Amino acid sequence: DAKTTQPPSMDCAEGRAxxxxxxxxxxxxNEYVYWYRQIHSQGPQYIIHGLKNNExxxxxxxxxxxxxxxxxxxxxxxxxxxxxxxxCIVMGNNNDMRFGAGTRLTVKP
Amino acid sequence: GAVVSQHPSWVICKSGTSVKIECRSLDFQATTMFWYxxxxxxxLMLMATSNEGSKATYEQGVEKDKFLINHASLTLSTLTxxxxxxxxxxxYICSARGTGDYGYTFGSGTRLTVV
Numbered sequence: 001d002a003k004t005t006q007p008p009s010m011d012c013a014e015g016r017a018x019x020x021x022x023x024x025x026x027x028x029x030n031e032y033v034y035w036y037r038q039i040h041s042q043g044p045q046y047i048i049h050g051l052k053n054n055e056x057x058x059x060x061x062x063x064x065x066x067x068x069x070x071x072x073x074x075x076x077x078x079x080x081x082x083x084x085x086x087x088c089i090v091m092g093n094n095n096d097m098r099f100g101a102g103t104r105l106t107v108k109p
Numbered sequence: 110g111a112v113v114s115q116h117p118s119w120v121i122c123k124s125g126t127s128v129k130i131e132c133r134s135l136d137f138q139a140t141t142m143f144w145y146x147x148x149x150x151x152x153l154m155l156m157a158t159s160n161e162g163s164k165a166t167y168e169q170g171v172e173k174d175k176f177l178i179n180h181a182s183l184t185l186s187t188l189t190x191x192x193x194x195x196x197x198x199x200x201y202i203c204s205a206r207g208t209g210d211y212g213y214t215f216g217s218g219t220r221l222t223v224v
Contacts (some may be wrong), residue, residue: 020180036212038153041219043113043202043215043216043217043218044202044204044215046213046214087152096143096155096158099152099154099155100152102152109148
């Protein structure tokens with residue numbers, strides 16, 4: 001019962017920006033948008049999260065629309081090691097974390 | 110940052126035997142931990158929520174007598190797959206809520222193969 005919709009797969013050229021979209025039209029006012037990624041046969045890795053303002057850290061930027069119904073994760077300069085499944089998750093505080101299908105990003109040389 | 114250690118990383122066991130998987134929060138206390146299962150080419154599915162000092166809460170369709178969860182301390186939760194069968198072969202992942210508001214920190218996962 002994931003609350004998000006993501007494209008199943010995307011390709012990106014190495015060195016270019018990867019823009020991964022996520023729709024979360026039923027998000028509640030107190031729910032955050034989290035992004036995780038999972039490299040094959042590993043546990044998910046935290047990337048970034050936000051409530052309503054755009055966020056940036058050393059890994060990525062998160063752009064959240066004003067109505068909060070969608071967001072975009074931006075990897076500014078994708079490398080081959082960024083190939084992974086990226087999960088967009090909507091979650092309130094003290095809730096459990098449930099995963100949707102995610103987007104399989106393939107970074108190509 | 111918050112670190113969650115999961116052990117073993119992989120295990121092969123015979124059908125009918127039991128396997129225990131450990132999940133430890135190394136640098137923080139976790140009153141709540143979560144167990145997920147992931148089949149090949151699928152997403153993570155939440156199995157149960159593990160609460161320190163109390164019974165685990167299982168998701169619908171998860172057999173609590175088959176997947177025993179114990180959360181005896183603030184840094185350790187264990188998942189025991191009892192009487193394992195080949196269909197229990199999967200990737201099991203634990204997580205715990207870290208400090209601050211960084212969502213959940215995940216272990217590296219345990220690949221269980223039942224032969």
